[in-house]
Amino acid sequence: MTDPDAPRRRSDVTRTAILDAARERFASDGYERATVRAIAQDAGIDPSMVMRYYGSKEGLFSAVIDVELVLPDLGAIPVDDVGAVLIGHFLDLWENDSVLQTLLRVGVTNEAGAARMRAVFAGQILPLAEQFVVTSQDAARRAALVASQVLGMALVRYVLRFGPAADMPRADVVAWLGPTVQRYLTAKAP
């Protein structure tokens, strides 16, 4: 019997090596400073392989950011815990998946990255806010508020690495930010 996880082509191991290296380089250096040559060297192959398998640097980047963010179903948890659960889940996401760091780093200077970020926002955070509110304009605003706090914490904690933000224990982040997004989602509009 054949292993269903086995690579279908011999080149698949190289393909994913390139993708992994690219993920890290884009996440830590941003789009411009992550050079094809550096990515290729990290992956242990020739730069021309990148072009063969992904067409161009832009194509490689597209492959890197083409991921699905999955948020937990918030219907199953008590309404009062939504804020805390959400913050906890976002912290997991940021710490275990480099694609969000990539998006944040690149979205700030690259329009394609910004567009992808907006798409994630529209596909994940917006529907979430719509569970708590009637009019769609109100939901959009609340989603934007949640995004501002979540991305802001990610920025100072993981990207800019402000000491106090980076050192804060996870539980404290949840305790402080949880009520904030809870209010953004469920409080009466001011």
Added chain:
Amino acid sequence: MTDPDAPRRRSDVTRTAILDAARERFASDGYERATVRAIAQDAGIDPSMVMRYYGSKEGLFSAVIDVELVLPDLGAIPVDDVGAVLIGHFLDLWENDSVLQTLLRVGVTNEAGAARMRAVFAGQILPLAEQFVVTSQDAARRAALVASQVLGMALVRYVLRFGPAADMPRADVVAWLGPTVQRYLTAKAP
């Protein structure tokens, strides 16, 4: 009598033209994509002038981000209004001065920019938090929380330009974010 604001050297007009063009380019494109050639063209002079007056691209960037952020004295306003006043002031700052956009755009991919951002944080937001709290570690955390919300809103509103965040009237931003930073600064630690 001589005008005290008159340029002391004939080249001062060119110097500031370069600086103005650099501010805009760095703010909108980030460090890597803001080329010396493009800045020079915007300023209407030759690229070599940039080198003559600022030594290098790095030197020009240093000159651009070498600014003082001034926050209002919060001693004079009622304690309960601190959050709202602060948010209002930050919105003014972001809308009237491109240097913060520059810092945010560059700080995400450039270590010098990130360092400058941390310095602004330590020099401006941290002392502010120290007015409300006794231990310096607590103050640092509260300052980081305020920074996360303020920078997060700047990110989604001015840089990533999420529709709902960019369109939100200024008064609504103050009404939503004011209580948040108010709580970060003055509420009992959880």
Added chain:
DNA sequence: ACTGTATGCCAACATGCGTTGACCTCCGCC
């Protein structure tokens, strides 16, 4: 075992970058 093709490397290309030094020009001063 033979052959075609997928896989990979190497060398080179064109381009745009930051940066440099030689040259020109015009203002202010003796």
Added chain:
DNA sequence: GGCGGAGGTCAACGCATGTTGGCATACAGT
């Protein structure tokens, strides 16, 4: 009126980048 220096342009350098085509090699199907 001539002169020295500051202000400015021009062309070029060296380098790193993304990208390309040609060539070797090793695998898979017959």
